[in-house]
Amino acid sequence: MPGTTTSSAPQTASAGQPFEGEVEFWTINLKKNYSDYITGLIAEYQRQHPKVKVNWVDVPGAESATKLLAAVASGDVPDAVNVNSVELGRFTPSLEPLDAYFDQAALADFQPNLVEPLRFDGKLYAVPWYNGGAPVAMYRKSVVEKAGFDEKAPPASFDEALALADQVYQETEVHGMNSIPDVNVLRYYGIEPLSADRKTATFNTPEAVTLLEKFKKSYDGKGIAPGAISKDVRALPQSLDNGQVAFKPMANAAELLNTQKNAPDVYDDLAVTEPVKMNAGGYLLLAQQAFSIPKASTNKKAAAEFIKFFTNGVNQLAFCKIVPIYPSTISSTKDPFFTEAAGGDPMATARQVIVKGLPQLQYKPLGTDKDAELGEYFLEEVRGFLQGSQSAQEALDAAEEKWNQALAA
Numbered sequence: 001m002p003g004t005t006t007s008s009a010p011q012t013a014s015a016g017q018p019f020e021g022e023v024e025f026w027t028i029n030l031k032k033n034y035s036d037y038i039t040g041l042i043a044e045y046q047r048q049h050p051k052v053k054v055n056w057v058d059v060p061g062a063e064s065a066t067k068l069l070a071a072v073a074s075g076d077v078p079d080a081v082n083v084n085s086v087e088l089g090r091f092t093p094s095l096e097p098l099d100a101y102f103d104q105a106a107l108a109d110f111q112p113n114l115v116e117p118l119r120f121d122g123k124l125y126a127v128p129w130y131n132g133g134a135p136v137a138m139y140r141k142s143v144v145e146k147a148g149f150d151e152k153a154p155p156a157s158f159d160e161a162l163a164l165a166d167q168v169y170q171e172t173e174v175h176g177m178n179s180i181p182d183v184n185v186l187r188y189y190g191i192e193p194l195s196a197d198r199k200t201a202t203f204n205t206p207e208a209v210t211l212l213e214k215f216k217k218s219y220d221g222k223g224i225a226p227g228a229i230s231k232d233v234r235a236l237p238q239s240l241d242n243g244q245v246a247f248k249p250m251a252n253a254a255e256l257l258n259t260q261k262n263a264p265d266v267y268d269d270l271a272v273t274e275p276v277k278m279n280a281g282g283y284l285l286l287a288q289q290a291f292s293i294p295k296a297s298t299n300k301k302a303a304a305e306f307i308k309f310f311t312n313g314v315n316q317l318a319f320c321k322i323v324p325i326y327p328s329t330i331s332s333t334k335d336p337f338f339t340e341a342a343g344g345d346p347m348a349t350a351r352q353v354i355v356k357g358l359p360q361l362q363y364k365p366l367g368t369d370k371d372a373e374l375g376e377y378f379l380e381e382v383r384g385f386l387q388g389s390q391s392a393q394e395a396l397d398a399a400e401e402k403w404n405q406a407l408a409a
Helices: 031-047 061-074 085-094 112-118 141-145 159-170 183-188 204-218 251-264 266-269 300-310 312-319 347-361 369-388 393-409
Strands: 021-027 051-059 081-086 136-140 249-252 268-271 283-285 289-292 361-363
Touching: 021 061, 021 141, 021 300, 021 369, 031 051, 031 312, 051 300, 061 081, 061 085, 081 300, 085 112, 085 289, 112 361, 136 141, 136 251, 136 347, 141 159, 141 268, 159 249, 159 369, 183 251, 183 283, 183 312, 183 369, 204 369, 204 393, 249 251, 249 268, 251 266, 251 268, 251 347, 266 268, 283 393, 300 361, 347 361, 369 393
Parallel strands: 021 051, 021 081, 283 361
Antiparallel strands: 081 289, 136 249, 136 268
16 A cells, blocks of 8 residues: 555664665556566665665556545655656645755756756756657658758748648659647647636637648648548558658657558658757647655655656666657766667667757646647547638637637536
8 A cells, every 4th residue: 555664753864874764656557568677776776775665666557646646635645656747736735845855966967948847836846757758750751852852951840841741742642741730730830729827728819720721721732641630640541651641740759669660661761850840949748757755755855865866867768778768867868879870770860859859848738637638629620620611710719619618617
């Protein structure tokens, strides 16, 4: 049970050992595939700190928030807990501010743009661990080069990507891309979808009408593949992997690995470059994994010191080498694993592009407890617009009404 091994006595210090006790440590859905990595780190830490015992609890992803809420309600909490940043806001009243445990020196190796979003009202409630990385772009060289694509000057905006998509189809009759304007695309154009208090939709603007109409023109001209409106985004009818789409202007490393596995001929044909950026520069980050300490923990100092060890640059680098994730620590990105791309392998090139983009990530989730629901409401209306059943203004009006109803509920 959470907290059953946590000492109820105050922490004491002894010579050469500034902290001691039992630390209950929660992760999310890692035990099945990464048990050796985590148990190895725990064993090493306990060897270095014999007066600290770390008890690891791995929580299924679908249950992580529910289990933490239950633990907080009971007062029987973990001492160090892995929290998805999307959930952090709802837990801050029950979390310990970490500023007393993580001074500037302790935070110096973390990417500042990944630390700052974990502050609320000026207080630090979590320290970053890993994330999905900055996005990349992927281009089938044998196709896009026929449309004048220059690998050294790829599209830097969605407008430029649309122009390339149209040109690719005109020159090759291969659809350019599968991208349609979801809520995050609006944000790349500088259109904020929600009011600051997250109670009202704000995307229904003349600029949004213009944006949707740009995508409709490309969709009608087949620069955007007809199957892009499918609800099953994991199995689109026309895709990069099946050879019916020429490029992805913004993708993640996991998509590249899927192409490597499922379509090796396409993978070998890929040019991997920097992706499109937001109008104001940078890329959206919608979530990151982090660690927090509940207020009810009776072993906060030991928990904080273990978190420092677990998330240090060396240990984050080791984790990144066994799973396609990306570190929050700057030192990790200096390793040859991220800086070298021998032989032009697309994945090695992608790692270089991704770590270069990490300082440009902007962590900006919608920040409601209905983010996925709102996103689908918006896409539902956009799909109807692209198919010609309503105008851009009608689509935005309908989506706005659905959002405001959902946010008021």
